[in-house]
Amino acid sequence: MRAILAIDQGTTNSKAVLVSEKGEVLARGAAPVGISYPRPGWVEQDPRRLYASVCEAIEACLNSAADVTVEAIAISNQRESVTAWDAETGESLGPVLSWQCRRTASDCERLIAEGRLERVQALTGLPLDPMFPGSKFRWLLDRAPKGRPIRLGTIDSWLIHCLTGGRLHACDASNAARSQLFDLQAQTWSAELGEIFGVDISLLPKVMDSSADFGTTLGLPGIADGTPIRAAIGDSHAALFGHGAFKPGDGKVTFGTGSSVMTTLPSFIAPRNGITTTVAWRIGGKPTFAFEGNILVSAASLPWMAGILGLPDVASLVDLAATAEANGPGFVPAFVGLGAPYWNSDARALFSQINFSTTRAQMARSVTDSIAFQVYDVIRAMRAQSGGELGALYVDGGPSQNRFLMQCVSNLIEHAVIQCEAPEASALGAAYLAGLSLGLWRDLEVIAALPRSTQTIAPEAADRATLLNTWNDALSRSTLALTPAKGE
DSSP states (O other), X not given: OEEEEEEEEOSSEEEXXXXXXXXXXXXXXXXXXXXXXXXXXXXXXXXXXXXXXXXXXXXXXXXXXXXXXXXXXXXXXXXXXXXXXXXXXXXXXXXXXXXXXXXXXXXXXXXXXXXXXXXXHHHHSOOSOTTSSHHHHHHHHHHSOXXXXXXEEEHHHHHHHHHTTTOOOEEEHHHHTTTTSEETTTTEEOHHHXXXXXXXXXXXXXXXXXXXXXXXXXXXXXXXXXXXXXXXXXXXXXXXXXXXXXXXXXXXXXXXXXXXXXEEOSSOOOOOTTOEEEEEEEETTEEEEEEEEEESSSTTHHHHHHHHTXXXXXXXXXXXXXXXXXXXXXXEOOBTBBOTTTOXXXXXXXXXXXXXXXXXXXXXXXXXXXXXXXXXXXXXXXXXXXXXXXXXXXXXXXXXXXXXXXXXXXXXXXXXXXXXXXXXXXXXXXXXXXXXXXXXXXXXXXXXXXXXXXXXXXXOOOOHHHHHHHHHHHHHHHXXXXXXXXXX
């Protein structure tokens, strides 16, 4: 049987999925990546371990599949994480600076003070925030050994380098669009942005379509040399594509460590209201644009709270939360500041309106509800900016499989959400793009018609006004500028 091997390289795990010509998942494998926190606010990974985890995931996937011929490879990857390596030897010249890393916050503040924000947003669709890679690339360059031939890249470009034996330095347009060095409308690296961030754009990868020829494999264990790599795309974009969210207004929410809310646009719309504009994917040289809201901490707060309450796992936390009425304290998960639509690096995580009658179940419920509140704020900002109706809204990622959590989201946004049974939305999206490049699927209509197992969750009545008052009170306290007490 012929299949496409889709690599889904995430923040905590790398996954490998075999996808048939019918769009069915034939086998899957996974391996942990590892992540370190060398200082408060610093988050990094080992690029060699990251690639090793991809190889381990591929091995596990292939070991569980029989009589499958890998026709091509597709890549979906964590975005806004970047690294540097020697162009000749492939030696790592720095860590992977994670999308969660805040080490360049002061650099972003300096650029804002210099009046750079408006121009950066106009060209890239992105705010000046340490989540995005412009300042991270500069940090890597400042610490790389002098005199070495340096390559800078997003994670898809690092994987393409490794998979092709160093023969190709390339990335796709969706990953480039998250780099803060890419002119969205010109669809090229920007010398002006390179000057703003102090980055030589000649060190960056060639920007290609998301469905394209990214070379062939060399030295990948378990895979024949010469196997074509026919797709690369950021994981959130891949999930949007995998759901078949091709109509303007269609969107998805990916729930993971953080969350990404995306809606497809009919054309480029300049960003405002704390929302970013991005390239969803590029096919045949033509970009499809999308709004996106990046939530920095979403499901990552669940295991933390489970530990605080002495519960064995996240499932126990959600079960406990479901026993409480939604009228308890507020909670803001600003452990690393707040992303969209607030973009406040100084915000701090906190509970509000706690009293002696507050129960463990109410505390658990306030944490689970914070996931829905953040999605609500992003979607509200998107609706205000686009002026259009929200179409089909898909949900994916581990927490999306929990009915209680998704019912809370649906109730708050007053819109149905569509659960997808297959948890590999990003891998499927990358595989579909590779199949499009190979001619396995003729066009987007054929891909949209591929069978998907879904369940729609309709909104139920809820006291939204009271809930939002509690949330907004907590939010205002989280983002309140701290002032020193008298005498300090």
